[in-house]
Amino acid sequence: MKILVTGGTGYIGSHTCVELIAEGHEVIILDNLYNSRIDVLDKIEQISGVRPKFYEADILDKEGLEKVFAENDFDAVIHFAGYKAVGESVSIPLTYYENNISGSINLYQMMKKYKVRNLVFSSSATVYGDDFEVPFKEEYGLGTTTNPYGTTKKMNEMIITDMDIAEPENSSVLLRYFNPIGAHESGLIGEIPNGIPNNLVPYIAQVVSGQRDYLRVWGNDYDTVDGTGVRDYIHVVDLARAHVKAIEYAASHKGTEVINIGTGKGYSVLEVLHAYEKACGHEIPYQIMERRPGDIAVCYADTKKAEGLLGFKAEYDIDRMCEDSYRFTCNLSKE
Numbered sequence: 001m002k003i004l005v006t007g008g009t010g011y012i013g014s015h016t017c018v019e020l021i022a023e024g025h026e027v028i029i030l031d032n033l034y035n036s037r038i039d040v041l042d043k044i045e046q047i048s049g050v051r052p053k054f055y056e057a058d059i060l061d062k063e064g065l066e067k068v069f070a071e072n073d074f075d076a077v078i079h080f081a082g083y084k085a086v087g088e089s090v091s092i093p094l095t096y097y098e099n100n101i102s103g104s105i106n107l108y109q110m111m112k113k114y115k116v117r118n119l120v121f122s123s124s125a126t127v128y129g130d131d132f133e134v135p136f137k138e139e140y141g142l143g144t145t146t147n148p149y150g151t152t153k154k155m156n157e158m159i160i161t162d163m164d165i166a167e168p169e170n171s172s173v174l175l176r177y178f179n180p181i182g183a184h185e186s187g188l189i190g191e192i193p194n195g196i197p198n199n200l201v202p203y204i205a206q207v208v209s210g211q212r213d214y215l216r217v218w219g220n221d222y223d224t225v226d227g228t229g230v231r232d233y234i235h236v237v238d239l240a241r242a243h244v245k246a247i248e249y250a251a252s253h254k255g256t257e258v259i260n261i262g263t264g265k266g267y268s269v270l271e272v273l274h275a276y277e278k279a280c281g282h283e284i285p286y287q288i289m290e291r292r293p294g295d296i297a298v299c300y301a302d303t304k305k306a307e308g309l310l311g312f313k314a315e316y317d318i319d320r321m322c323e324d325s326y327r328f329t330c331n332l333s334k335e
């Protein structure tokens with residue numbers, strides 16, 4: 001298939017491009033490089049042997065977007081482009097709604113105009129909010145989101161669902177990612193955080209590379225194995241492979257499907273820290289702090305639907321996730 005990947009030079013997008021190319025798909029990337037670097041294209045080429053066609057374009061720019069659709073006959077779109085920092089979304093909600101909602105609507109309008117029927121959208125486990133029991137199941141539906149970022153994901157899910165009701169020829173898969181971490185085994189692509197990372201593993205990586213003194217562990221009084229928060233971490237390459245299966249599923253079905261992408265297993269903050277210590281071969285300093293507002297105690301996926309519908313099962317364990325993250329971190333600090 002000829003697939004438009006918005007946000008394709010970003011963290012999850014770049015890994016997905018590699019896996020799409022490996023499965024014989026043609027990839028065209030659209031990204032405004034707000035949170036990614038142009039040299040990611042070189043890295044994708046180094047890994048896969050193919051340099052994807054690239055448009056430096058913004059989904060908020062309707063004319064630029066139209067040019068991309070007019071010049072290509074896409075079979076499908078995988079839509080990653082968006083802002084993703086939870087805390088920032090609380091401070092500048094309109095910017096988040098504009099980029100993640102208006103930008104997405106521009107894209108969906110273009111898909112409608114050019115009759116591109118197949119879509120995979122990057123949603124998030126954050127749409128479950130704190131309303132449900134673990135493991136989170138797709139049938140629970142949408143919970144109460146606790147920040148504008150999460151609300152943009154929930155709104156996108158609702159918009160796409162309505163769009164598919166109005167256009168029965170459409171086929172969309174809404175992937176609810178749990179906590180993607182890790183990097184490609186080549187150490188060439190991975191997550192490059194902008195400023196101080198909010199997420200656990202990028203923060204640990206910066207402690208290991210000497211950019212931060214210690215990890216602040218947000219609370220150790222949760223009802224979990226060691227009192228620290230539990231999450232369903234998934235290797236970004238597993239997540240990327242789930243996109244290949246999802247877009248192939250979309251192309252051979254109609255309607256809207258919501259699918260969790262996780263491993264189904266939860267790890268605590270300290271368990272992740274210890275796995276990272278194993279990967280880097282030394283202790284990593286940390287301090288226990290107060291709970292972080294908005295955090296929930298435990299979050300992990302029910303993965304049955306992904307297995308049944310997509311035939312997807314995550315392969316890599318937490319040790320491998322940390323090893324690959326560490327390799328990428330070492331390469332990054334050599335730059």
Ligand code: NAD
Pocket residue numbers: 006007008009010011012013030031032033034035036057058059060079080081082083084099103122123124125177178179180
């Ligand atoms: P990322 O920031 O690395 O990638 C997003 C890409 O989109 C970046 O390259 C950025 O430059 C681009 N972009 C942003 N706004 C754009 C615009 N207006 N026009 C064109 N390009 C634009 O983020 P990521 O971690 O790869 O996440 C990809 C998607 O997955 C996002 O939609 C994110 O919300 C979602 N998601 C991420 C996580 C996570 O933990 N990383 C979890 C759940 C969902």
Ligand code: WQD
Pocket residue numbers: 084086123124125126178179180198199200201203215216217218219228229230231269292295
């Ligand atoms: C994981 C655990 C923290 C940092 C967020 C978004 C979610 C999704 C993924 C996009 C928690 C603890 C963290 C630190 C810590 N993103 N922690 N010290 O909060 O599960 O999910 O990213 O869609 O929408 O909300 O991920 O990596 O921030 O936290 O102790 O410096 O690590 O309290 O228990 P989270 P996270």
